[in-house]
Structures are given as C-alpha cells and as structure tokens.
Amino acid sequence: MPTDPGFATTPEPPYWVVIFTSRRSGEDHEGYARMAEAMAALAPKQPGYLGIESTRDPEGLGITLSYWSSEQAIHDWKRVAAHAEAQRLGHSRWYTEFVTRVARVERAYTKATSEQAGL
C-alpha cells in the first residue's frame, strides 16, 4: 500500500467500503470542519475500521471512502450516537445532495502491484 497519507492502508480483499458522494452547501464552514475532525478522530476507534480516503474539489463535490472489515462494522458505526448527530446535521445543513453506497471490495491493486502484474 502507498505511504502517501492520503491513501488508506487496507488488507487483502474482501472487505467493505462506504462510498459517500456529497455536495457541500457552503453553509456553516466552521461547524462542518469541527464535526469532520471529530468524526475522523472517532471512526478509527470503532471495531472493524480499516481506513479512510477523502477528497473535495473547490466546487464542493466530495467523495469519502471509509473501509470496514464487515457489514456489521458499518451497521454499528452508523448507529454511534455522535455519528448519528453528524448524519442529522449533514442532512439538514451541510449537504445540498448526497448519495451513500455500501459495497464489497473484491479486488485491489496499487501502482506497485500493477507494475508487478505487467499492467
């Protein structure tokens, strides 16, 4: 796995990913930044957490990928009280639009492993 801190260090598949695509409303920048930081600190304490990758462009379109060892781990994280509050505020205040997808990762390769495979 890459050493670049923007990348998650995930194990061999299979594992699970929550894909969160969102458009920021532009409202409440401070509250949003504070919550994002709190969630980034809390998630790694959850059982089954594997890592996170997140990026947002200057037009406010963002994609966050959180990786989990099982569907149960995703289910449990969704119900953590502080996270439920973050979801509620995300819905009412921070995002004009979002889609959440839950998917099972079947295969993964890095720049280094695709070199080994001759790709």
Add this chain to the structure above:
Amino acid sequence: MPTDPGFATTPEPPYWVVIFTSRRSGEDHEGYARMAEAMAALAPKQPGYLGIESTRDPEGLGITLSYWSSEQAIHDWKRVAAHAEAQRLGHSRWYTEFVTRVARVERAYTKATSEQAGL
C-alpha cells in the same frame, strides 16, 4: 437520484464500481486534461457503463468512481486500446501513486430516500 450533474444516476443495486484513488504528479497538465476528456467521452459508449463521479482536491488527491452493470463490463473497458494507453501514461507520468479497487455495490440511498426512511 440527484439532478446535480456531479452525481451519477445509477440503477437499483446490485451493480459494480471501480474506485480509483490517485495523487497527481503535477506533470503534463495539458496532456492529462486532454486524456481525461477523451476517456470521459469514450467510457459512456462502453456496454454496461452506468455513470461516473470524480473529484480532486487542490493537493492533487483525487477519487474517481465509475459504475458498471457487471464485472465483465469492467474487464472489457480495461482492455479498450485507448483506455489501455491512458492507463500506461497514468502509471508512468501522471500519478505518483494510485490504488484501484473493484467492488460490488449492495445498497444505496440518496438524501431523498434517507428522508423517506426516516434517517
């Protein structure tokens, strides 16, 4: 599904997603932009293409999600000649680091459907 053009209009799961996390090298901005545009025009002509979502932050960390109806469709797109050339240049020139993950989407909900579900 959202009408925001940054979001893909995907069908009911299950379907497949290629998750491409990458760090741009900063080299060859023009060549990269030209190829990205060409691939964005070519992919929708492939059988099984469902849509794309893509974002990159000012530090060059990007996530691109391409959605497909089947694993076979992903396999076929990977081998389209123009796309293989894009992958080769991505590897040698445009990205300092990347990870590609292939995953099966099992569940999805939008801002609107999560409202209906009382979430």
